Amino acid sequence: MASSSYHEYEISTRMILTAEKIKKVFALDKQNIIALDDVSFQINEGEFFTLIGPSGCGKSTLLRIIGGLEKQTSGTLNFDKVVKIGFVFQHYGLFPFLSVFENIAFGLKMEGIEEKKIRQIVDELIEEVELVGFEDKHPKELSGGMKQRVGIARSLAISPDILLLDEPFSALDEFTAETLRKLLIRLWQKRKFTIILITHLIKEAGELSDRIAVMTAAPGKVETTIEDHLPRPRNPRSKEFYSLEDKLTQLIKPE
Ligand SMILES: Nc1ncnc2c1ncn2[C@@H]1O[C@H](COP(=O)(O)OP(=O)(O)OP(=O)(O)O)[C@@H](O)[C@H]1O
Numbered sequence: 089m090a091s092s093s094y095h096e097y098e099i100s101t102r103m104i105l106t107a108e109k110i111k112k113v114f115a116l117d118k119q120n121i122i123a124l125d126d127v128s129f130q131i132n133e134g135e136f137f138t139l140i141g142p143s144g145c146g147k148s149t150l151l152r153i154i155g156g157l158e159k160q161t162s163g164t165l166n167f168d169k170v171v172k173i174g175f176v177f178q179h180y181g182l183f184p185f186l187s188v189f190e191n192i193a194f195g196l197k198m199e200g201i202e203e204k205k206i207r208q209i210v211d212e213l214i215e216e217v218e219l220v221g222f223e224d225k226h227p228k229e230l231s232g233g234m235k236q237r238v239g240i241a242r243s244l245a246i247s248p249d250i251l252l253l254d255e256p257f258s259a260l261d262e263f264t265a266e267t268l269r270k271l272l273i274r275l276w277q278k279r280k281f282t283i284i285l286i287t288h289l290i291k292e293a294g295e296l297s298d299r300i301a302v303m304t305a306a307p308g309k310v311e312t313t314i315e316d317h318l319p320r321p322r323n324p325r326s327k328e329f330y331s332l333e334d335k336l337t338q339l340i341k342p343e
């Protein structure tokens with residue numbers, strides 16, 4: 089493991105993902121859209137990495153490429169090992185005809201895990217995301233916040249190495265969003281996976297991340313990456329937090 093010698097016990101600097109010159113061109117009838125233009129970055133194992141940028145800069149496209157849902161036009165993605173990837177979507181993406189329990193169990197069933205083990209894993213997750221008593225409900229009976237709790241639990245059921253989240257809280261009211269941000273941090277600290285989060289909210293990025301990559305408007309590029317070393321839990325009313333917000337605001341909207 090290539091760790092900085094001094095912080096050897098605290099900080100893993102082992103790369104889990106390196107993206108080099110990722111380019112994505114969508115060929116439409118009359119024109120080509122360059123969604124991503126030579127995007128490069130590296131992500132460390134266990135890191136909370138956030139991509140922030142304006143609407144249309146290619147954030148979702150980049151996440152879909154990392155998740156294998158889409159293929160880049162050119163450039164390379166190198167994973168350190170064979171990784172399992174979990175996905176959390178903005179609009180939950182739950183199966184409407186399955187119960188909370190069955191939604192969370194879905195990936196495990198696909199992997200052919202035995203019934204008893206599935207029950208154990210799913211029961212534990214239901215406790216962690218605080219949905220005890222809702223196991224047999226269907227998505228239409230749940231609030232938005234509860235649906236996203238199911239979405240998060242479902243993505244974690246397969247014990248992913250990397251969790252990809254595409255604006256996971258932006259369909260929720262701010263109070264619910266804040267509760268779920270705290271839940272995500274608790275799960276990440278306990279389970280120690282790598283997170284790649286997409287957001288357009290500066291405060292959300294500052295509150296959650298170890299490192300924030302700022303993307304520019306179309307065609308998307310990673311312009312700057314900044315480190316967020318503020319102690320956790322973060323205090324969004326601290327002087328340091330305001331100064332981080334200012335820095336990000338400047339980077340996203342240069343005058
Ligand atoms: N399947 C597709 N076919 C054609 N163009 C696409 C496709 N998917 C995305 N694009 C285009 O690529 C660009 C980037 O889109 P993308 O959805 O990745 O942006 P985004 O940063 O996630 O935006 P938002 O913040 O609004 O979610 C846009 O110009 C979009 O129109």
Ligand SMILES: [Mg+2]
Pocket residue numbers: 147148149
């Ligand atoms: Mg998007």
